[in-house]
Amino acid sequence: MDSVIKKLPGISLAAIIAVPAWVLGQQFPVIGSPVLGILFGMLLAFWKRPPAFQSGVTYTSKKLLQYSIILLGFDMNLFQIFQAGSQTLLLMAFTLTATFLGAYLVGKALKVDRDTNILVGVGTAICGGSAIAATAPVIGAKDEDVARSISTIFLFNVIAAFLFPFLGHTMQMSDFHFGLWAGTAINDTSSVVAAGYTFSDAAGNLAVIVKLTRTLMIIPVTLVLAFYTAKRQSRTGSANYSFAKIFPWFVVGFVAAAVINTFLPLPAGMGKSLASFGKFVIVMAMAAIGLNTNLIDLVKHGWRPVVLGFSCWAILAVTSLAVQYGLPGSLF
Template identity: 40%
Template sequence: MTWLRRNLPGLLLAAAVASVATVAGKALPVVGAPVIALCGGALIGVLGRRSVSEAGVFAAGLALTRQRILGAAIVLLGLGLPVGSVLEVGRQTAVVLFGTLVLGAVAAVILGRMLALDRDSATLVAVGTTICGASAIAAATAVIKPEKERVAYALGTIFVFNIVAVLVFPPLGRLLGLSDRAFGLWAGTAINDTSSVLAAGVIFGPAAAHFAVIVKLVRSLMIVPLCLGLHFTRRGTGQTKLSLRQSFPLFVVLFVLASVVAGTGIVPPTWLAPLGGLSAWLIAAVLAAIGSALTWRQLRANGARPLVFGGALGLILAVGSLALQTATGWT
């Protein structure tokens, strides 16, 4: 009872902000629920700093949300990624899809060093840009546990260039004479969040939107090697040495199992949309909790370099994806 009394106010606050953000995100898909939740949490943190501080009534529940909910949200994402149905699209688009990912990874390393970004900021912006926006940032956050302001800045960077992509990609795709499938492949490999991929696809055409989302789902599977790579490159940096079993992120294994389960057809198709919605809602709750702990001073300390990094990386991915499509006859 003591645990419930201590944590319930903060849990309910995060849930309320996530619910409002989810509704608002549907009305404003270009912005999306993750960014709205983060901004809502930040607003609460500004207006009620005492209530969300370490001694505040909401503090314990918000801290619990930040620390424990991310893994569950990522696992639920796997139920929307049936392995069998995405493997065929992955086979057809492998050169463009994986070529773009490799290009993004190499560019991220080079640009990060040129801009002298701190390691966590570079990692979060890079995974958000090259893989799947807020979901990839959430997964990386669960593994590397960066400072909260770095997560917020990375999400803000992704948000800015999502809007640019939705506005620029459809008219540019028409100017270039791309087919529906070619535009879907371009959007699915070069735009960050699924909501923005869908928005750009819908503007271009229904067939483009459908194919873009499938490509984006295939791209999202890269969350698995992402988390594995981050785990093995970071686990030796701490002072306390843990065994692989102790330190390996369990949610990665559960994510893969969920994807396999989705591919067997055991999960009724009517459940997939609600489960995906629950995952998105949980991510929004986590971001609301992260936002509540932010201060303007913390964000200002990051400077403009992560934003420049995200913009340059997004441009490289967009141009690189088009070049690979041209080389493989996808245009």
């Protein structure tokens, strides 16, 4: 109980910051609440807050962030995901492989630090902020790395929402092909929705389903990263090495939530409400991360992640098009 009381000031501060970020994010979905949360938090980081807040701020940015991912599972319907079919899974196998490989090579050439490299790669390849939120605790990323990665992903989300429909019409893409392209090559759900439905209703419907399928890739990717982190710590002889601590248990909760939402008769709207609350907690976590981030240092050292993010984004978009139009017509 004492521990809970000690954390309440910091948790409350993150919640207070998250409220206006959440409201404004609903009005401007292309920007999104998580980005606003982290931005507001970074602005308030200039305030020298009392030490009593720090415990709760840290808890929100680490533990509550993991719990929020579990709640997102309640908005997943596995039957709907499976209906996306083998075409989507094949396409994602190519795009994810190309993006991760590109992130590794470009990040190494730019000398981007390991954690930021992983977060930008995962955020680009899978689903933006949610993937970064799920990956950060697995690899033990610092708040500065998360802030840098979220900011980078946000920049290309906004560009994609406006650029993709224009490019789609210019290339005379069908609703089907554009839906696949938007669903696999745009990072955040809000930008996928904006771009997909700007092109057409049919393209938007397909893009959202593809995006949901892509979100499930959080599961294998975080598990692989957990094994990688465990092996790395074991090899370096880390005193804190423990695979049980590194293992992303919250991903198990995410899967359980998706199974419950798919197979159990939850009250109408309950799944979406729980997922919405999870998204609000993510905004709280982003605000807490912002509170622990030095905005001046972020801007000063931010150009490399931006170049990395652009490279990953370009690789993802081009690979999606190449696979769709380059493979036999029987597949796409």
